[in-house]
Every structure is written in structure tokens, then in C-alpha cells.
Amino acid sequence: MDSTSHPAPESDTGPVEAEIRSILQVTFSPELLDVSNDSAMHRGHSGDDGTGESHFTVTIVADAFRGVSRLERQRMVNRALGDLPGQRVHALAIKAKAPGEV
Numbered sequence: 001m002d003s004t005s006h007p008a009p010e011s012d013t014g015p016v017e018a019e020i021r022s023i024l025q026v027t028f029s030p031e032l033l034d035v036s037n038d039s040a041m042h043r044g045h046s047g048d049d050g051t052g053e054s055h056f057t058v059t060i061v062a063d064a065f066r067g068v069s070r071l072e073r074q075r076m077v078n079r080a081l082g083d084l085p086g087q088r089v090h091a092l093a094i095k096a097k098a099p100g101e102v
Contacts, residue, residue, distance in 0.1 A: 016053035
């Protein structure tokens with residue numbers, strides 16, 4: 001069996017995950033950014049489009065979130081991502097914090 005017949009490891013970054021990471025890096029210059037693809041946990045559930053990139057969790061720590069409410073932080077991230085949430089991404093959990101917050 002040659003290596004081309006094996007599926008890519010789940011740790012590989014897909015195009016949607018890479019786009020999320022790139023947009024958030026450029027927009028917020030975060031000191032911490034973690035984009036976790038949770039799609040495997042939702043296989044066969046509502047919103048699973050079969051791409052393996054339908055559900056994500058974003059953890060981001062950036063100065064832009066200082067003095068901003070939790071709701072507005074989520075809105076900021078969603079605005080930055082444009083049509084990704086709701087179009088190409090079924091579910092996006094956002095954990096946005098300012099530096100120094102627990």
C-alpha cells in the first residue's frame with residue numbers, strides 16, 4: 001500500500017482552518033491563537049457537510065479585547081471572519097480574552 005492511499009492525519013490543517021487562522025492573525029495580532037477543528041466529534045450530526053471542516057473552537061488572546069464585553073468580542077471575531085461562520089463553518093465556539101485575563 002503506498003502512502004497516497006492513506007487519509008491525511010487529522011492534525012493537518014485544512015483550507016478553512018488555515019483561512020480562519022490567517023484572518024485572525026492579521027486582524028488581531030494575537031499573543032495567543034489556537035484554532036481547533038472539532039469536526040470529527042460531529043460526524044453525522046446536523047451541520048456536518050462531509051468536508052471535515054464544519055465545527056471549530058477559536059481561543060484568542062489579543063489587546064483588541066481590552067475593555068470590551070464578551071458579546072462584543074465574539075462579534076469582533078465573527079465580523080473579521082466574514083462569511084465563514086454560517087456559510088462554510090456550521091459551528092464556531094469563540095473564547096476571546098484580553099492579555100492577563102484568566
